Amino acid sequence: MVVRPFKALRPTKEMVSKIAAKPYDVVTEEQARDVAKNNPYTFYKVSRPEINFEYSADTHDPEVLKTGRQHLDWLIKEGHMFEDGEPYIYIYQQHWRDHVQTGIFATFSVDEYIENKIKKHELTRKDKEDERALHVKVVKAHTGPVFLMYKSRPEVDSLIMKHATGEPEYDFTDESGVRHMVWVLRDRNEINKIVEAFKSVDAFYIADGHHRAAAAVRAAIDFRNENPNYTGEEEFNYFLAALFPHSQLKILDYNRVVKDLNGMSEEEFLKKVGEVFEITKVNGTYKPERKHTVGMYLSGRWYRLEPKTGTYDENDVIASLDVSILQNNLLAPILGIENPRTDKRIDFVGGILGIEELVRLVDSGNFKVAFAMYPTSIDDLLKVSDEGKIMPPKSTWFEPKLKSGIVVHLI
Known part of the structure; x- marks a missing residue:
């Protein structure tokens, strides 16, 4: 080179x-x-x-x-x-x-x-x-x-x-x-x-x-x-x-906030999420501590989400990214956000602002739910690049x- x-x-x-x-x-x-x-x-x-x-x-x-x-x-x-x-x-x-x-x-x-x-x-x-x-x-x-x-x-x-x-x-x-x-x-x-x-x-x-x-x-x-x-x-x-x-x-986490629950009540939303993710209530603040865990903040409470078996292909470098798992199993099918690049109902929050910013945005009433991501790894990014593929939008915050x-x- x-x-x-x-x-x-x-x-x-x-x-x-x-x-x-x-x-x-x-x-x-x-x-x-x-x-x-x-x-x-x-x-x-x-x-x-x-x-x-x-x-x-x-x-x-x-x-x-x-x-x-x-x-x-x-x-x-x-x-x-x-x-x-x-x-x-x-x-x-x-x-x-x-x-x-x-x-x-x-x-x-x-x-x-x-x-x-x-x-x-x-x-x-x-x-x-x-x-x-x-x-x-x-x-x-x-x-x-x-x-x-x-x-x-x-x-x-x-x-x-x-x-x-x-x-x-x-x-x-x-x-x-x-x-x-x-x-x-x-x-x-x-x-x-x-x-x-x-x-x-x-x-x-x-x-x-x-x-x-x-x-x-x-x-x-x-x-x-x-x-x-x-x-x-x-x-x-x-x-x-x-x-x-x-x-x-x-690489820091690149988090998501969504303005509404796509016409669902909180109970309906949690029921649908529970069909594809294991949901655990968390006391206090939750920041994902490993890959394939997502934090969800809804109505003043944090939850840990873990994808159930069969929700993604571990051998597919794109599909196995946490941002893809969330998009393909929750944001698109449940919340109706098909294109996160253009949908006005979703916004993205760089990890530099901390988990506290997600809490602030939801508690302000301007957003209904927030998702805290585990950072994409450098190794995953290199693998995506080597395979000539494209990362999902808002995957990395250097x-x-x-x-x-x-x-x-x-x-």
Whole structure:
């Protein structure tokens, strides 16, 4: 697999904490605007250029997107960001609560994505691809890193870990309590060791950022069509990503809340659920402690649900996922939620908010029932990707999230 050093456009040490921002797709326009009110340097002005206008602007309009590039140029002109003179690899470490993960910022091959050597597990939406591909083309940069992983190998992992020592280039803690540390690897011999080591790796996997990756590839194809004599070495042939060993990554639960019981009384609902799940009343709060257990909160009480024999095929990697078991045996047949992507009666709550958020939503009266999931495992995700299959919607919530604006890949 190709790991390619690059000349990062990046903030000065003094400005990195002010410029760095969450990925564009995990914040709303309103949230990005709120940050920008108090922080004129925020990278949201690049990644969410609609906030550069007083009104809600069209993110498919090149004139709107141009303001993202203008903000980037302003940050450079004012000396808040600069481009490295040589291509480097950037060691990236995140600390969140008791969790630590260490990887690299580098650029990765568009062709390996097209050849499915960079494996996916989610469907992408064309409208979102269109928007971000246009963003790449107008801003002429990959502004948000794709989140990649590889199957951990000690001899490869150690080549990265040994450089996560000494005084880092950046060291700051963000508004979510995540500590971000970056070391610039300038030693050409050490860079080459990492590049060579990854040549023996068979595949990379997208953990998060499927639309960012697809958009980068779409933009690259357009650039190639506009430059028929391209050599393959142009920057647009590579996209920005952070790459981590799978053994260090953390997936949180991705929970469900539903607004009604599909016309049933609670008694009728529990009777139907009991036909496919073993139901156990739980004293106090319940958070699933193992695979194939689901917590259900209804009318101030927690229940543990365990699927009965015959409700799923253990040999089918998709059907045996807890999110599939719940969808196929309860959400669709009992609550009538056939398509969780589009049904307005269901919502999804990332595990970062805790079980308490499920209780709050149901107790507020806005939702009738909540389901607490056991986190999907990294191994299951890898298996799905290796089999070329697609995870059900809202199956994984990776934490901590990557930051945009720490490094930018100019094209």
